[in-house]
Amino acid sequence: MSSNHAAVPYYFVPGPSRWPLLGGASLLLTMIGASAWVNDVSWGPYLNLAGIAGILLVLYFWFGDAIGESEKGLYSERIDHSFRWSMSWFIFSEVMFFGAFFGALFYARSISMPWLGDLDNKLIWPDFSAHWGNTGPAGTVQDFVTMTPFWIPTINTALLLLSGVTLTISHHALRAGHRSVTALFLFATIALGAVFMGFQVYEYVHAYSELNLKLTSGIYGATFFMLTGFHGFHVTMGAIMLSVILYRVLKGHFTPEQHFGFEGAAWYWHFVDVVWLGLYVVVYWL
Structure with a gap:
């Protein structure tokens, strides 16, 4: 966070985001793939790895958005709490x-x-x-x-x-x-x-x-x-x-x-x- 964050007088609320939906879908694919994998279903490992890759991509872009907002000084002390x-x-x-x-x-x-x-x-x-x-x-x-x-x-x-x-x-x-x-x-x-x-x-x-x-x-x-x-x-x-x-x-x-x-x-x-x-x-x- 930048040093001027504490001076922001309001509670920042981000706009609509697609990351929660994509993250949930990736988690669902990961668990379906894992369940199929342990039951020796041929496509299980591939679906599991695809879900994990989706989770990593979502985290990368989602946290990237949060870091960008922080560096722009949008986060106040209330956000920190x-x-x-x-x-x-x-x-x-x-x-x-x-x-x-x-x-x-x-x-x-x-x-x-x-x-x-x-x-x-x-x-x-x-x-x-x-x-x-x-x-x-x-x-x-x-x-x-x-x-x-x-x-x-x-x-x-x-x-x-x-x-x-x-x-x-x-x-x-x-x-x-x-x-x-x-x-x-x-x-x-x-x-x-x-x-x-x-x-x-x-x-x-x-x-x-x-x-x-x-x-x-x-x-x-x-x-x-x-x-x-x-x-x-x-x-x-x-x-x-x-x-x-x-x-x-x-x-x-x-x-x-x-x-x-x-x-x-x-x-x-x-x-x-x-x-x-x-x-x-x-x-x-x-």
Whole structure:
């Protein structure tokens, strides 16, 4: 935001936009394609990728419009407050999103597993072992090896914690008016996120090829890949957001007083860090 934004005396209301409609249509195509894909329908992957491409294009042009409006000085302090509340509620919705998967993991491991291993069910499945990471009743799941926190998950934890530090330094530098320091530490944050994703890809390849741990490996495999996979997706999206912010910093778009675009992306990144800490403890250690 430009430094004169706070002087705007009214609440800016943009004109009619086609982006919400196109964004909703792209999301619908993405989910239809994903549903078809997991059910082995031939056109599913193509429709899913087309929907994702549509979402990315909508975001590019939609956020481009918002950035243009901001740089023209159309946003007042009241708009800034609206953005902050909107981002807060968005992050709250993400908390609920991950809460559902953490809840599924807790229910499967702490409630369903002991229940399936009690005396009554022993009469039905006498060979069933009620330990987390089992192969299901009567060995319905192929043998696999469970994940441990050493060493890639631990390294990734250190990387994300360090990225939170570099992002905070970047933010303080922006508030102090040191644009070059802001850009340097913001780039370091993005690089740490990229290394994190590289390690996660390696971990997935190792799990599939050497541990025989797959998405189809019972409830353990399903919850492991859903939680870590969605978190990896959020890291990727966060890195893209920070890359856009880095570009804007280099273009001189922010001031020490007005820079919510930076702050919103930083909030999101710190949220991703916190989620990973929960994953690291619950998925890899417990």
